[in-house]
Amino acid sequence: xxxxxxxxxxxxxxxxxxxxxxxxxxxxxxxxxxxxxxxxxxxxxxxxxxxxxxxxxxxxxxxxxxxxxxxxxxxxxxxxxxxxxxxxxxxxxxxxxxxxxxxxxxxxxxxxxxxxxxxxxxxxxxxxxxxxxxxxxxxxxxxxxxxxxxxxxxxxxxxxxxxxxxxxxxxxxxxxxxxxxxxxxxxx
Amino acid sequence: xxxxxxxxxxxxxxxxxxxxxxxxxxxxxxxxxxxxxxxxxxxxxxxxxxxxxxxxxxxxxxxxxxxxxxxxxxxxxxxxxxxxxxxxxxxxxxxxxxxxxxxxxxxxxxxxxxxxxxxxxxxxxxxxxxxxxxxxxxxxxxxxxxxxxxxxxxxxxxxxxxxxxxxxxxxxxxxxxxxxxxxxxxxxxxxxxxxxxxxxxxxxxxxxxxxxxxxxxxxxxxxxxxxxxxxxxxxxxxxxxxxxxxxxxxxxxxxxxxxxxxxxxxxxxxxxxxxxxxxxxxxxxxxxxxxxxxxxxxxxxxxxxxxxxxxxxxxxxxxxxxxxxxxxxxxxxxxxxxxxxxxxxxxxxxxxxxxxxxxxxxxxxxxxxxxxxxxxxxxxxxxxxxxxxxxxxxxxxxxxxxxxxxxxxxxxxxxxx
Numbered sequence: 001x002x003x004x005x006x007x008x009x010x011x012x013x014x015x016x017x018x019x020x021x022x023x024x025x026x027x028x029x030x031x032x033x034x035x036x037x038x039x040x041x042x043x044x045x046x047x048x049x050x051x052x053x054x055x056x057x058x059x060x061x062x063x064x065x066x067x068x069x070x071x072x073x074x075x076x077x078x079x080x081x082x083x084x085x086x087x088x089x090x091x092x093x094x095x096x097x098x099x100x101x102x103x104x105x106x107x108x109x110x111x112x113x114x115x116x117x118x119x120x121x122x123x124x125x126x127x128x129x130x131x132x133x134x135x136x137x138x139x140x141x142x143x144x145x146x147x148x149x150x151x152x153x154x155x156x157x158x159x160x161x162x163x164x165x166x167x168x169x170x171x172x173x174x175x176x177x178x179x180x181x182x183x184x185x186x187x188x
Numbered sequence: 189x190x191x192x193x194x195x196x197x198x199x200x201x202x203x204x205x206x207x208x209x210x211x212x213x214x215x216x217x218x219x220x221x222x223x224x225x226x227x228x229x230x231x232x233x234x235x236x237x238x239x240x241x242x243x244x245x246x247x248x249x250x251x252x253x254x255x256x257x258x259x260x261x262x263x264x265x266x267x268x269x270x271x272x273x274x275x276x277x278x279x280x281x282x283x284x285x286x287x288x289x290x291x292x293x294x295x296x297x298x299x300x301x302x303x304x305x306x307x308x309x310x311x312x313x314x315x316x317x318x319x320x321x322x323x324x325x326x327x328x329x330x331x332x333x334x335x336x337x338x339x340x341x342x343x344x345x346x347x348x349x350x351x352x353x354x355x356x357x358x359x360x361x362x363x364x365x366x367x368x369x370x371x372x373x374x375x376x377x378x379x380x381x382x383x384x385x386x387x388x389x390x391x392x393x394x395x396x397x398x399x400x401x402x403x404x405x406x407x408x409x410x411x412x413x414x415x416x417x418x419x420x421x422x423x424x425x426x427x428x429x430x431x432x433x434x435x436x437x438x439x440x441x442x443x444x445x446x447x448x449x450x451x452x453x454x455x456x457x458x459x460x461x462x463x464x465x466x467x468x469x470x471x472x473x474x475x476x477x478x479x480x481x482x483x484x485x486x487x488x489x490x491x492x493x494x495x496x497x498x499x500x501x502x503x504x505x506x507x508x509x510x511x512x513x514x515x516x517x518x519x520x521x522x523x524x525x526x527x528x529x530x531x532x533x534x535x536x537x538x539x540x541x542x543x544x545x546x547x548x549x550x551x552x553x554x555x556x557x558x559x560x561x562x563x564x565x566x567x568x569x570x571x572x573x574x575x576x577x578x579x580x581x582x583x584x585x586x587x588x589x590x591x592x593x594x595x596x597x598x599x600x601x602x603x604x605x
Contacts, residue, residue: 042285043285043287043299043300043301043342044253044284044285044286044287044299044301044302044304044305044341045253045254045284045301045305045341045342045343045374046253046254046281046282046284046285047253047254047255047341047342047343047344047374048301048342048374050299082299083300084299084300084301084375085300085303085375085382086375086378086379086380086381086382087379088379088380088381088462089218089228089380089381089382089385090300091297091299091300091303093298093299130298132216132230132297132303133230134218134228134229134230134381135227135228135229136229137221137228137229137230138230139216139230141291141296143289143298144289173287173298175285175287
């Protein structure tokens with residue numbers, strides 16, 4: 001649903017003449033996107049890998065939307081889902097992460113189309129609920145979490161609509177982590 | 189108020205702290221519910237004997253990560269026991285990396301594997317403690333640094349280095365004498381309490397170490413007998429029969445240890461009963477008061493005179509105790525005999541029967557060293573001798589006579605004849 005909304009918003013600027021983005025170059029532009037991410041992290045046994053799916057909303061500002069070097073920053077709220085066990089004995093948790101990042105990259109634009117690449121680095125803090133259950137017995141609590149992330153991404157834009165793909169690494173709760181994301185959104 | 193409550197919740201890994209966390213230390217784990225046979229809940233348990241909760245090191249055993257056993261390594265069991273263990277352990281994996289928080293009084297698991305690790309550690313500590321209480325002085329419950337056991341967390345058995353195809357990797361826990369340790373496998377298809385987190389299952393697996401060390405490694409020449417028995421497949425029918433019965437008593441006494449350790453007759457069958465349809469048949473077979481235990485005897489298995497469907501489930505269709513025999517069947521016969529000998533009383537099982545089992549096991553090894561082919565009398569006679577004369581011995585002998593009639597009649601268990 002978020003993706004549909006983002007695409008609807010993204011299509012809106014298409015009605016404007018192609019030169020419209022240049023008019024906002026001086027003050028940069030903002031963007032909103034809906035990332036879907038997957039992170040992979042080692043576990044206590046050093047055998048398994050926990051894959052955590054994340055979904056969220058990200059908004060940011062970039063120095064301009066034209067060709068050439070750009071820079072900016074963004075912030076996101078991401079919600080993940082982790083857990084394991086059986087239907088009767090399990091641990092499940094819902095990490096919520098507030099993430100702030102800096103970005104720098106380069107973009108090539110031809111008319112309405114643009115293609116670019118960028119690097120990013122950021123930190124996140126958050127927490128969430130955790131539930132341990134064994135049959136009829138359960139205990140709930142909240143936990144804290146933090147993360148640092150660096151990575152690289154690529155973007156494809158058509159007018160104000162954009163699709164981004166990212167791959168990165170970092171630490172979450174002092175554990176090495178790989179993460180990848182795909183995000184669809186719109187720039188204004 | 190909320191903040192005050194949250195502040196003590198320190199994510200230990202998050203702080204990057206690296207000082208050891210020795211026992212006694214309280215953790216939140218999946219624990220048996222007192223008074224609710226087979227029931228489990230979430231509770232606090234004190235780990236007394238860990239040396240460092242952060243790495244899995246302990247006085248009695250180390251919990252290790254990234255641990256694989258190569259099946260092809262089992263083909264070479266030459267050398268002393270210590271040499272075999274060192275070779276097949278291949279360095280013994282690596283430290284575990286629990287993901288946990290500290291709330292000011294106890295450690296809390298922040299992920300599933302850490303909850304598994306805490307629970308498994310608590311269950312092994314309970315098994316070690318009970319073995320000592322029951323009089324074990326063998327390597328099985330030793331805390332000597334050079335004899336420390338190993339528990340592979342989410343370990344697996346792979347075919348070989350070159351073909352690391354997992355042969356066994358989920359829904360089980362096992363003791364492997366060649367590594368003198370246990371493999372606690374991940375959960376995949378089972379329901380209920382994962383076997384590696386089940387106190388009864390872990391006690392059962394501990395029972396295998398108790399059997400191995402008391403019957404073999406503690407006896408002069410015993411390990412060599414074990415080596416010969418496990419280095420090459422038995423060829424003639426008599427040798428296969430002896431091997432099957434030896435495996436059967438190993439399984440049966442492991443069940444006895446679990447029942448005694450938990451003071452719960454359902455210590456094992458409840459684990460299977462809760463694990464889903466896949467394990468339903470095993471749940472019935474392992475119930476010491478169930479229909480199988482009630483009907484099966486050493487003699488009606490041996491002579492194929494038990495109900496046909498039960499014989500079939502035991503792999504007994506034409507040959508007695510052949511290579512296809514499901515040796516767990518005779519294991520249940522042994523466990524049910526001792527349960528009945530204890531007067532169906534878990535406390536007697538704990539305080540009288542299990543200590544007698546431990547005292548009798550070296551006699552099994554001694555007989556095997558003397559070249560006697562294994563049959564159940566090699567255990568039942570010293571067991572009966574170990575139980576003091578009186579009502580308890582009479583009850584045990586009556587139970588033995590009911591299920592091992594041919595051995596008693598033949599005078600092979602003279603204490604009960």
